[in-house]
Amino acid sequence: MVVNLLRSGYAILEYEIAEERASALGRLGRRLESALAALAACPRTAHADPTIRDSLVGQAGYALWLFIVQREACGLNDSAQVMRNYGVPNEVYARMGPLVMPSARRTRTKGA
Numbered sequence: 001m002v003v004n005l006l007r008s009g010y011a012i013l014e015y016e017i018a019e020e021r022a023s024a025l026g027r028l029g030r031r032l033e034s035a036l037a038a039l040a041a042c043p044r045t046a047h048a049d050p051t052i053r054d055s056l057v058g059q060a061g062y063a064l065w066l067f068i069v070q071r072e073a074c075g076l077n078d079s080a081q082v083m084r085n086y087g088v089p090n091e092v093y094a095r096m097g098p099l100v101m102p103s104a105r106r107t108r109t110k111g112a
Helices: 002-040 050-073 079-086 090-094
Strands: none
Touching: 002 050, 002 079, 050 079, 050 090
């Protein structure tokens, strides 16, 4: 009887973890779609501000990275399919990864 309760509790926990993984995957997929839509709304033209577009590419690359990592945590390893299904531009794929944050320069103190 105790063994059945433990198995039941473990099964419930596994189910809740799977639910959360799927929920996170959905949220991150919507975040990627939103980032790609924002990038598409800022075409590369002579009049466009290149720093804004570069920032949008970076944000889309970050969203892509989060989505790919979550897919892999769910056991889905075909990232090429994601690139096709979401229409990820090569420039976003090339920037996939964590956002680069400006580093604070440390100043040396005298005697250190």
